[in-house]
Amino acid sequence: MTEKSSLLLQEQEKNIDTGTEHSARSELTYDQRSFIMNGERVFLNSATIHYFRMPREEWREVLMKAKLAGMNCIDTYFAWNVHEPEEGQWSFEGDNDCGAFLDLCAELGMYVITRPGPFICAEWDFGGFPYWLETKQGIKFRQNNETYLYYVDLYFDRIIPIIRERQLSVGGTVILVQVENEYGYLMDDAAASAHMNHLRDSLLQREIDVPLITCVGGAEGTIEGANFWSGADGHYAKLREKQPDTPKLVTEFWTGWFENWGGPSAIQKTAPLFEKRMMEILRTGYTGISHYMFYGGTNFGGYGGRTVGSSDIFMITSYDYDAPLNEYGRVTAKYAVAKTLSYFVDAFGALLMETEEVPAEQIKVRHPQGVTVRGRSKGSEKIWFLESHKEERETFHVTLEEGRTIPVALNPGQIIPILDRVEIAQNVYLTGGTMITGNEVVNGELTLFIVAEAGQRSVVELETNVLNVQGSSMPVLVERDQLNGAYRFELVHFCEPGIVHLEASGVLIRFVVLDKATMDRTWRINGGGGAKQLRYAIGFDDVDVSLSGQVTGMISDPNRNILLLGSWADGERSLTGLEFIYGEANDSQSGIQDEHVQESAPENQYALFTMPPMPPKLSDSPELSRVTLTAEQRASNGQPEHFSQYGQDFGYLLYECDFDRSEEEITTLILPDLQDTTRIYVNRVEQALVRQVGAAIVQVQTTKGKNTLQVLVQHMGRLNFSPYLGESKGLTGSVYIGGSFQDIRRNWHTEHGVAHLDEVNHLEDAPLLSRSFTLDGMDRAILVGAVSQGLRINGMDVPMEGYQNWFSFNTLDLSLYLRHGEINTLEMPYSRTPLNRLELILYRSENELKDWRMAGTDALLPRQWGLYEPPNVSSYVDTYRQDADYSGNWNAMSVGNGSYGQPVWYRWRFSKSAVPEHFRVNLMLRLTGMSKGTIHLNGHHLGRYWQIGPQEDYKIPVSWLQDENELLLFDEEGRTPERVRFLYDNLSQYPWGVVE
Structure with missing residues (x-):
C-alpha cells in the first residue's frame, strides 16, 4: 500500500469504524449491528437494478417501483464495456449516462451502493471488460498484471469521479462502494490480498470516502458481505468470525436465477420460498439485504454473457431473472412478498437492529411438534420466528412467557414473525400471532396492518392501562385476559379491508385488517407533490408516482373496493374500482378524478375492461x-x-x-x-x-x-x-x-468396480477413476467436458490452474502427454455425476486446413443498407442510417410454411398503434417458427434470438417506437415468419387512473 493510500484508509477507518460518533466528512457510521445514518440505525433494504439493461426512459418507473416496495437503497454495477466499447471511445450519454442514473436515485431519496468493478460478472459479456482488452500483449485479467492494471487505472480515472461527485460527503446519496466482485470464488483472502488491496487503494486514491465493501472475499479495511439464496446462518457465522465489529450484509440475495439458451425456465425459486429465505435472513440478524436482482431487464445487443457449468451456457436475451419486477417492469408475486416484508422491516426494523438472538437454551416458548421456534430479543421485547415443518397448512397454539397462548396459522415450510410484548407506544405493548406491518402514525392514528390468509382468524393482544374501542367496520371479539390484563382481539380476515379504531393509554390506534391478497395490493406512498395527503392506497394491482408527486393506479377488477388512508379530515376514503375509473363518486368525497376517462367513457362502463388496446400488426408479406x-x-x-x-x-x-x-x-x-x-x-x-x-x-x-x-x-x-x-x-x-471422437463417460474403473459417469453414482471419499485409450494412428488429443481437478495422463499431472470441480467444464490439450503406439491411461478423482459431457477427440496434425x-457481419447485409463500415463493427446500431438506400436486393414475399435453407433478412414496416391515455402497454415480439438470429428495431439492436427455449418472447421497448417503424429480423436458416407477431403483456389490458 502506498503511503498516501495508507493515510486515506486510516482516516476512513477513524471516521467510521466505531459508529459511536458522526464522521467529520459524513453522517454515515456503523457498528457490529448496523449502519447508522444521522445517529439513527438504518436497515439497508436495497434493490439491485442495472441502468444498462433498460432504456433511460424506463429508469424512473423502475426505481419508483423499488421505492414503493419499501426499498431505501439502489445497488448497481457499472459496465466498462458499455462505457468504452472501443479503446479510447468513451460513452456516458443517453442510456449510458450512469451519472444521471445516480442523480435520479438521489432525486427519489434512495441511497446507492455502487459496484464499479472493473470485473462485475452479472451474466454480462466478459464480466464487463471491453472486448478489445483481450488484444493487449501479455494481459492477464483480475491479477496484478502491469498491462491489465494500466487499463484499469484509465477506466477508474473516468468512472470513479462520477461516483465520487455523488458521495454522501458531498451531498449525494452514494453510501457504499464495492471493491472488485466475488474474488473469493477464485482464491482465499490471503492469496487475493495483493490484487484486492491494489484495487482498494485505487479507490481511496481517487477520493472515495464512503465505506468500502466486498462480497465473497474480503480485503483489509473493507466490510465483507455474503452472496447467497439459502444458508443464511452459515454465511452469517463466517462473516461474524471474520469481522465481528461490522454490520452483516447480504450483498446479493439471489431472488431468482438467470436462464440460458436450451436450458429450463428458472422458476425454481418460488414466491413462498422467496418469503421463507427472507425470513431466514431477518431471523439470523442481517441488517442489510440487496435483492439481486430486484429488476433484471434485458441483455440488448450482444451483451449477454456465458458462464461455467457446461460448454454452452449462453445467456438468453431476457434477464428477467424471475425477479420481483419482471423484464417489463411489472410487479410479480415476489414483488408482493418483498413489499410486505419491507413494510414489516420498516415497521419494526428499529427493534430488529437492536436485538440479539435468544440462545436455544433460554427459549421458554412452548409449542407442539412440527414447528420450531427461534427468537431475537431486546430487553423484554421479543420477536419469535415460528417455522412449520408440516406438509399442510395448520393452526398451532403457542404458549409464550407468563402463560399467554395464541394461535398461529402456518403454511408448509412457512416462517411467521410473532411480536411478543413489543412496545408500540408509551405503556402500550403489542403481541400478535400473525404478520403485522405499518406501525406508523397516519392522520393522528397509529396504524397497523394485521394480515392473514382470507377466511383466517387471528389474535392480537394489547397490554395497556386503558382501552376504548371507538368504532369498527367489522365484528371484533375483544376479551380481557384475566392472567395478565391484556386485551385480546380476535379478528377475521376478509377480502374487504376491515377497520378497527381504538384508544389505548391515550394513544389513538387503528387496526387495518387485511387478507394476504389485499396486503399484496397495499401501497405505502412516501408523499411529495400532489400525493402529500395520501399515505396508503389499498386495492390497486399497480401504482406509480410521477415527478410532480401525482399518484396513478391500475386495477384489474372494477368491482373491487379501494381504501385510501391519508391526512384528510376524515382520514379514510373508500370507493369501488368503477368509481375510481369512471369518477361516478362525488369527487369532493372520493378524491378520485380522471377527466380523460370520464369524457371518453362508453355507455357500457365495462367496455374498457373487455376491449383492451390492440398491438401493432405485422404484414403477412415482409420484404x-x-x-x-x-x-x-x-x-x-x-x-x-x-x-x-x-x-x-x-x-x-x-x-x-x-x-x-x-x-x-x-x-x-x-x-x-x-x-x-x-x-x-x-x-x-x-x-x-x-x-x-x-x-x-x-x-x-x-x-x-x-x-x-x-x-x-x-x-x-x-x-x-x-x-x-x-x-x-x-x-x-x-x-x-x-x-475420431469418443464419449468417455462410461467404463471408468475404480478399486470397487466399474463406474459410468453418465449415471447417478454415490461414490464416497472421491475414489480414483481410470480409463485407457489408444491413438489409432493419431498424434493429437483433446479432452473436453466435466473433468476433475487432479487429472493425470500416463502418470503425469495435467495442470489446470484455477480450475475448480464445480466449474464442470474445461478443454485440455493432452498431445504433449501421449504415448504413441502404446495404451494411454487417464486418471482423475471422482467428483460428481451424472456428467453431461466428457469427450476425447483424436486427430492428426498433418491434416490441418489452411x-x-x-x-465480418457486414458481409451478411444487403449491400445497399449502409448499416456498417467494416472492419470495425461495434454493433447493429452505431452506423445505422435512416436515409439508407433500400432499393437493393430486397424482394416482396408471400409468407409460406418452410425454410429457405440459407440465411435471410426480413423487413417489416409498421405503424405505431394508438393507445388510450389511461392504458400503459408493454410490447413483445413472439418468434414462433423461427430458428436463430438477431432482432433490430429502428436502428436498435434488440439482441439475439434462438427458438430452442426457454425464451419465447422478446422485449420491444415502447420508448423506442416511432410513428412509423422498421423491424428487421436475421434468421440463420431462413425460416419463414408466418407466425411472427407482436403481443402486449397481460397487464396491458387494464386501465389506469389518477389518485388525488
Missing part, C-alpha cells in the same frame, strides 16, 4: 433479402482470426477455405478451439449446427476434388465468470479434417 455467404478477404498468414483480432465485438464472422478429397465421402471436421455456436457448410450445403463448444467434431459430406468449407460463427457472449476470462471468440488456431478467407 426479404437472401444472404449468399461469401468470404473474400484473406486472413492474416492464412490462419483464422478471432473476433478481437478482426476488430469486431459481437455479431458474426464467416470463415472459408478450400480443400481437396480423393473421393466422395463422409468425413469429420475437428475444431480444437471453438467457443460459440457455429454453422458448418460444405459446398454451400449446411452440414451441422454446433451447440456444444470448447472443442468440436462434426461429420461432413464431401465430394471428389475441390470442396469449399464455410464456418459461420455467431458471437454468443464471453465468459462472465471463470478463472479463464478472456477466451477468444470465433475460430482460434487451426482446423483439421479427419479424426489458406482461410474471412468476412
